Amino acid sequence: MVNHFFPLLLVSLLGLAGCDNKSPAYTEGNSHNSTPAPSSPQRWYTQEMVTQGGPLFQAHCAVCHQPDASGTANWREPLPNGKYPPPPLNGTAHTWHHPLASLRRTIKTGGIPLGGYMPAFGNTLSDKEIDNLLAWIQSHWSDEIYLIWEGRNRKASQR
């Protein structure tokens, strides 16, 4: 449980760092100011990719991960057969721990080689379709979760 405080701390540190971007002239009461919150992170995917990914998710993934990507509430509890149920992909479970390359690999090779039962999609879906799926999945993540993921992803790609 202690574990769960760590991301929260990170979020607040990141939040503080984000303040540097705010112009000192930023005024709260300006009704002409309709730009989104200045700390919203720039995401790696486009809205077009999210739009393309939605129907793919419903066709190939929703049967296990639920149409809204909420997965299984008790995703940490093994099933009677010792395997784990489909986790949520909406940012509430572990998915944000994995850099982009691992997420792509999971979808391509599935969970069977690792003792799980998610099927492999490498033969059914193109790389582009897999990226569109990940765009749709990540569009469910809050800015806080996305920023933490992005930091991990950056570190992983520097290795």
Ligand code: HEC
């Ligand atoms: C037959 C059920 C099933 C289907 C269909 C399925 N998954 Fe999964 N998925 C799982 C299970 C179960 C896991 C946990 C690992 C395992 O046991 O294989 C998982 C894990 C994952 C993970 C890793 C999550 C994490 O937090 O580590 C991702 C990402 C993922 N699935 C994406 C997808 C996508 C995208 C699709 C559709 C293209 C899909 N899954 C289709 C059952 C499924």
